[in-house]
Amino acid sequence: MxxxxxxxxxxxxxxxxxxxxxxxxxxxxxxxxxxxxxxxxxxxxxxxxxxxxxxxxxxxxxxxxxxxxxxxxxxxxxxxxxxxxxxxxxxxxxxxxSPKPSARTQATLVGLPRELRLRVLEYTDLIAPDREVTWSRQDKAYLTAARGDDLDRDNVRVFYHCWTSSSSSPSYLGCFCRRRHAAFSLACKCWAPPSPLFLVCRILCEDAQFTFFSRNRFIIHDYKTSRTWALPCFPEYSDEEVEPPEDSRYEYPGTRFAASQFFREVVPTHCLAHLRFLELVFPPYLAQTWPRGDDHPVLQDWQATIGWLLDKVNAPALTLRLAGVEVHYGSPPEYHNRISKSDAIDIATAHMDLTRPLRALGDIGLARFFAYFPCLWELVLARHQHYEWRPQLEAKQRQFKASFERVVLGDRYETQYANGREEPEPSFWAKAHQRI
Incomplete structure (x- = not known):
């Protein structure tokens, strides 16, 4: 040494x-x-x-x-x-x-009524751009992205992946992203939660945690945030540097769902009750990749995690959405191959295996639940038949969606869309995915 x-x-x-x-x-x-x-x-x-x-x-x-x-x-x-x-x-x-607010600043903030402290904290980086925070098995860190229909591809990355933006450092200089490294550059605008505010004192820490977890929407990607359609079985189209062994290419890429890891290991237990909006996003795993069977360790862990959450979340204040990533024209050609009806049924069953444990949250008053998984019959049909079958596929998609939402909400499903109420707007990943 x-x-x-x-x-x-x-x-x-x-x-x-x-x-x-x-x-x-x-x-x-x-x-x-x-x-x-x-x-x-x-x-x-x-x-x-x-x-x-x-x-x-x-x-x-x-x-x-x-x-x-x-x-x-x-x-x-x-x-x-x-x-x-x-x-x-x-x-x-x-x-x-300043990494450490002065004692005078702390005393001034703590002396304010809590309602005013929370309003002050809303003007800090505790609120992500567009109030949307993502976390994934890939990044294992909070990040965000700008959103808007008028944003071009470079501007989309203003708060996320600055090293891919033409306004950041030339590639030959290296990466100076503060989210990825212990680095600083005025060109990096990538958002990260301000940890010093969590460390100031107990009262402000609690207020900061409440602000962060209750004022942002949290999007949890089961595999990757970048290239949301990426699969472990096609590493040449992913960010992986080493190709997985042939005998493990179609295995589920983890020992638990990323959402389970997020609940148990990322969010402080006492902060779970602050969550107000969660979206769990899954890539288009192939039929043989999804964990299947009641005795599968991943599904057993998922069931146990939901049971563990019941007395820790504020279900009547929480909106939950399950989403599956659709295959689109920018994804690798392997994704566009026709699949058998048997595979489509297996994937739909896997989606239901993922959804069914959430009924326990519905039983304790989950505020709202939405589900969107792609209509797998599109992949069963030949691509040139998609357009002539579009009306039937859209009707089937609506039925498909309703079946998942009824599983979780039960009799309360009818009131979810009552009086003109609509589903929350799509998250950034979905809007960006549809534009490609």
Whole structure:
């Protein structure tokens, strides 16, 4: 460990010499991208990070600066990167960037009535852009995306996947996304929940958690957020670097549903009652990929998870939606192959196996429940027959949807659409998926 630090010191000495050579460059002319991926678990990680950014003080004001100090997100290292960028750009950090609100600010907020504290917190990053937060087995982190019918593909990524946007860093400079790394760049607008607000004090932490979980809609993707139609059996069209073994390509890609992991491991147990809108999204798994049978561990875990949730969620205030991703023309050709009627029935049965345990939530007064799974008979028919069968398929889709919603709501299904009430608008992933 001592040898590692000695090596780091040698590199840092060379970096200081290089920075000294840059000290004669006119202010506002140079752009600098600084990457030094540090092990966040090293006992001297913060010290090394501070030494990495210190030479920026002797360089004249930079026109632009990007700093990455770790491949993985780390709050402490990211704060050092952020301070380094502001120092290099000679920019005074805005008050809301402060990692630790002052004692006076805390006392002022805590002294307000709770209703006013909650209104104040609604103007922080606790409310995601367009009030929509996603979580997936792929990302294992909260993220969001801009939404709107007038957004082009680059603008859609303003708050999400900044490294794919033409307005972000050139690809050869590397990725400086604060959601993916301990990095900071003024070009990164990716949204992330402001963890310092969760850590200030007990009262404000509780208020922040209530604001975050009750004011946002939560979309849980069972596999991937990006390329929502991706499947583990077609890795060449996914983000996976290693192709799975042939004998496991069609297995369900996990030991539990992502929603089960979200409920039990991601959301603090005492915050489950704050949730107001949940949407569980599943890709178009093939018939042999879905977990099947009452004795399947994934379905047993799902049943147990729903039972565990019953006394923890506020069902009469919660809206739940199940959704399946449709195959579209931008997806790989394998998705467009016809499937047998037997496979279609197996997939529909798997959808029902997923839905049936949710009846327990309906029995304790779940506010509203919506379901949308693609009409599988489209894949049974030849593609050139789709248009002539469209009216029949749409009618079958409505029946299909109603059958799932009746399973969960029972006799209350009729009142769900009473008095002109409609289903909540589609989430961003669905709107973006339909545009492609």
């Amino acid at each position: 001592h040898d590692e630090f000695a090596t780091a010191q040698n590199l840092l000495a060379k970096w200081r010499l290089a920075a000294a050579c840059l000290s004669h460059i006119p202010a506002g002319r140079l752009e600098l991208a600084l990457v030094c991926d540090i092990d966040p678990h090293h006992e001297r990680a913060r010290e090394v990070a501070s030494l990495v950014t210190a030479p920026l003080r002797i360089i004249p004001q930079l026109r632009d600066c990007r700093i990455r100090l770790c491949k993985l997100p780390d709050a402490g290292l990211q704060q050092i990167a952020q301070d380094g960028v502001f120092q290099a750009r000679r920019i005074a950090p805005p008050p809301y960037y």
